[in-house]
Amino acid sequence: MPLTDTQIKNIKKQDKPKKYSDGGGLHLHVTPTGSKLWRMSYRYEGAQKLLSFGVYPAVSLADARKKRDDAKKLLAAEVDPSVQAKLDKIHKRAEAANTFNVIADEYLAKLKKEGKAEATLTKNRWLLDQVRTDFGSRPIAKISAAEILVPLRAVEAKGNYETARRTRSCVGAVFRFAIATARAENDPTFGLRGALINPVVNHRAAITQRKAFGGLLRAVWGYEGTAEVRHALMLMAHLYPRPGELRLADWSEFDLDKGVWIIPAARTKMRREHVKPLSAQAIEILKVQQSLTGGAGLVFPSVKSRLRPISENTLNSALRLMGFTQDEMTSHGFRASASSILNESGLWSADAIEAELAHVGADLVRRAYHRAQYWDERVKMADWWAKEIDAMRTKKTVVVAR
CATH class of the missing domain: 3.30.160.390 (Integrase, DNA-binding domain)
Structure with a gap:
């Protein structure tokens, strides 16, 4: 019974x-x-x-x-x-061993092995730290969207909407890594895309009108601060790289005889080597700067230590001293300035301009086309842009044929 x-x-x-x-x-x-x-x-x-x-x-x-x-x-x-x-x-x-913290640490280690920049790794670590206290010790396969939303809402409550959005994205990357390694079956952050407040996008300030840009150039060429900062801003105008690419530039990257600057992959946003043609004017600025610092090490070392570069704040502060507010111009804004004026000239293909800006699309064939087919055009464009800079800062109107 x-x-x-x-x-x-x-x-x-x-x-x-x-x-x-x-x-x-x-x-x-x-x-x-x-x-x-x-x-x-x-x-x-x-x-x-x-x-x-x-x-x-x-x-x-x-x-x-x-x-x-x-x-x-x-x-x-x-x-x-x-x-x-x-x-x-x-x-x-x-399941108990594969906690979110364990998978997150593996994901960060993977990024490091893939050669991601230290700044990228630091940013990812900081974003993941926003959620570790809440569910870091939980088995990743058991974590729900509701659990993830709690720390994201806490970040939002401080008014940090962009941080909340990026944290969700970073947490999602960890979940997708867990799925790829057979330790989770779904990414709960996918359903949270509409739950967070969309931040208002504030584009970096830039002067894009030819006449106003000429005024900026005159101010840069007449800057009475240190020669190194003046030269850096002059090269930002001529070459319009990302500020970090120029600030961290090493003399070993330049071949002034051949007129090229090879920016290593580790320092480009796309993590691919980027080669830029140098105009005669840019080469002359670099030679003057080289006479100040020598031919080895950082091109723009800090005044405090030759082993450290100048900061982006240094360049932006110089613009403020020249009377340009943060809503008018930033060091990064030279890229938008050049892009706008080059496109408006109608002399250069949009693809050549995008290639010079290192804006590379997802199509691998298109990448190769950008690097190879447009090189000759980019060399001519660099020469034209240098002459346009001379014309704008001297209030002349010059159109140079290709």
């Missing part, structure tokens, strides 16, 4: 182990010490086997019966319950 809770409670310890059957192979094994263990006897592929369900009363009679019924369902599907139980334990151990 099936067991009852009252009967089980009244069972006393005995000199020898004894079994009390509940039916369907389920029985209670009582040891001489009085321990009451749930077990199930069954046959699989002709062999007699035994399955353990736990200790009474931690595992109740109802729980034991459910475990027995689940085991019978597995047997009906020709699955050995003992093997399945071992697999379930392995899965739980792996």
Whole structure:
């Protein structure tokens, strides 16, 4: 007959182990010490086997019966319950070991091996730190969208909408890495895209009108601060690289005889080497700067240490001293200035301009086309742009044929 809770409670310890059957192979094994263990006897592929369900009363009679019924369902599907139980334990151990923190650290290590810049790694670490306290110790496969939203809302509450958006994106990258390594099945951040406040995009200020840009050039060429800062701003106008690419430039990257600047992949936004043609005017500025710093090391070292570059704040501060507010012009704005005026000239293909700006699309064929087919055009464009700069800052109107 099936067991009852009252009967089980009244069972006393005995000199020898004894079994009390509940039916369907389920029985209670009582040891001489009085321990009451749930077990199930069954046959699989002709062999007699035994399955353990736990200790009474931690595992109740109802729980034991459910475990027995689940085991019978597995047997009906020709699955050995003992093997399945071992697999379930392995899965739980792996799940407990694969926490968000563990996967996040592996993801960061992967980025480092892929050669991502230290600034990128630092930014990713900082973004992930926004959520580690909330669910970092949780198994990644168990984390829900609702859990992720909690720290994101906390970031939003401080008015940091862009940080919240980037944190969601970074957390999503960790989940996709977990999916790729078979430790998660879905990315819960996908459903949060519409839950966060979209930040207002503030484009970097830039002067894009030819006449106004001429005024900026005159101010730069007449800048009375340090020669190094004046030269850096002059080259920002001539070459319009990303500010960090110029500030961190090393003399080893320049071949003034051939008129090229090779920006290494580690310092470009796209993580691909970028070669820029140098006009005669740009080469002359570099030669003057070289006479000040020598031909080795940083092109624009800090006044405090030759081992450290000038900062972007240094360039922007110089623009402020010249009377240009942060809403009018930034060091990064030279890129938009050049792009606008070059495009408006109608003399150069948009693709050549984009290639010079190192704006590379996703099409691999198009990348190769940018680098190779447009090189001659970019060399001519660099020469034209240098002459236009001379014309704009001297208030002349000169159109140079290609």
